[in-house]
Amino acid sequence: MSTGNLPARLGERPLLPAEFDDALRARLTELDAKAATHAQDKRPKNTRNAYKADWNTWEAFCQQFQVPPTAATSGTLCAFVDYLWHRERRAYSTIDRKLAGVAVTLRLEPYRVVVDPEATRAARKLLKDYRRESEAAEEPARGRGKAPAMRLVDLQRIVALCDTDVFGLRDRAMLLLGFSIAARRAELAGLRLRNIRDDDNGLLVDVRVSKTDPRTVPVPFAANPDICPVRAWKAWQQAAQISDPNLYAFRRVHHSGSVQPQGLTPQRAGDLITAAGLRAGFEELFTGHSVRSGMATEARRKGKDRKAIAAITGHKDGSKVLDGYMQIVDQWDENDNALIGLM
Template sequence: MRLITLREIVAKCDTDIFGLRDRAMLLLGFAIAARRAELAGLRLRNIRDDDNGLLIDVRVSKTEPRTVPVPYGTRPETCPVRAWKAWAAAAHIVEPDRHAFRRVHHTGAVQPHGLSPQRASDLITAAGLRAGCEELFTGHSVRSGLATEARRKGKDRKAIAAITGHKENSKVLDGYMQIVDQWDEKDNALVGIGL
């Protein structure tokens, strides 16, 4: 999931309780390079305020637990911190042991039950479809998207691995980093070599 695509998807999220949840889940999921189970497993106690943004303790993980510092975004409409705070306030999430992302009844009532990993993935897929994206997004798209976009911006592999939870020289991390633009200097080894 490219950052520009993420922007298009969250722009199509409604301003109602469903849209607030989906926007927060997409942006926070991207920011912490979450797997679907990691998103579904987040509890309120795992999300702490900091002067610079949020500290997210990812405890439900296939690999080692990790803490991801999520700074305020430069664009209010795609800021994961602001999106989380808007969802948490609207959903009245105050109990520390309850799920951060919850089911919402069709009437708009926020349920005490959290999302299953499959439901978190389904919501990401549905958000992409609503935005008219040609590519089918899944629960893993936000994870791959962060790794890819961070690489494109020249971020250090160690910094990317700290967010994704991979070991520094992980071959699996390489699999997450996709070629985004076949004509870009960073994505095409032939561009700029002097041919």
């Protein structure tokens, strides 16, 4: 048995990666694969589904170019970017995510392939070059772009036009509670009755199904009863006769008006928000993300502290996404806009 690749004793020089033997490399690869599999299992279902779609795109590309899917080299990844950008006309964010999806999937069983970071960097650099060229040529932006923020005045108009039947009660509760907890559509769809607890001051909403860490949002009664998320939730809960704590909070409703035990899919939750906006006469398409961005934007307009907003949205310190919400508002703040009061 070789002792060259055993852990170094105290005071000895540790081994460098180039000095690892085949047995140690195999053990490290197995540990990497287990860690990647664990991380994959803990990802939200919609993220796993997205990575699965990314892998399907990669396999189709590899088959067309007659290369094995495990050959994620600098050349193949750059060719993949070129293929998606020029042939399939995919959006920048979509291609960037597909690169991540390929790298993540390759680390899992049965591949156990760790993509060289330099290869990924080269592919992303090419993607940035393509985007710069597209912007310089003033080509139309690709993809849907950012979801429009649902401002408070928009929310008031939309919920005012929701019906008073069981369909309208569900949609009103989804919109107002979704706005109050800055929900993504998957977070709304994932809420169960046990996640929404009564409190003397309103509701305590445990957001368990999330892309980020779980969070608990204290939702107070609103001064305006017409847009009160607590009252809207209780009205829907009573109409739907929701009592089983394990059932979903927002459920399917049969066309006859009977509430079904099945919950909504994230896609359906987003579609209901879009449909509510269209019924209210808005031309821009609000999406499931609009209530989330709307809450962050409106809170900033009211002068709420960034940390207080992040506690509700679940953003981390230094989040670029949260920075974007702040910039929308702060560009007209006299302390952040050097032109205000200058002329």
